[in-house]
Amino acid sequence: MFLKKDSILSVPGGKMAVPKRRKSKSKVRTKRAHQAIGTPNLVPCSNCRSFILPHKVCPVCGFYKGKLELAPKIKESKSEE
Numbered sequence: 001m002f003l004k005k006d007s008i009l010s011v012p013g014g015k016m017a018v019p020k021r022r023k024s025k026s027k028v029r030t031k032r033a034h035q036a037i038g039t040p041n042l043v044p045c046s047n048c049r050s051f052i053l054p055h056k057v058c059p060v061c062g063f064y065k066g067k068l069e070l071a072p073k074i075k076e077s078k079s080e081e
C-alpha cells in the first residue's frame with residue numbers, strides 16, 4: 001500500500017493526531033451560532049401554483065414539467081368500509 005509522507009498513518013506509532021486541548025464552551029457555541037438551517041427555496045407549481053420544492057414532483061397535483069407523473073394521494077374516508 002502506497003502512503004504519502006505526511007499521511008496520518010505514517011506518524012510514528014501509527015496513531016492519529018489528537019487535539020491538545022478541548023474546545024471551550026464559548027468556542028463551540030460561537031461555531032454553532034452559524035449552523036442554523038435556512039428556509040427552503042420554494043417555487044410555484046406550473047400546474048396548480050402551490051409552492052413546492054424545485055426539481056420535485058408536486059405533492060398536491062402530482063405534476064412534473066407539465067406532465068402527470070404521480071397520481072396525487074386522495075384521502076379515503078373510513079365510513080366507506
Ligand SMILES: [Zn+2]
Binds near residue numbers: 058
Ligand atoms: Zn401542483
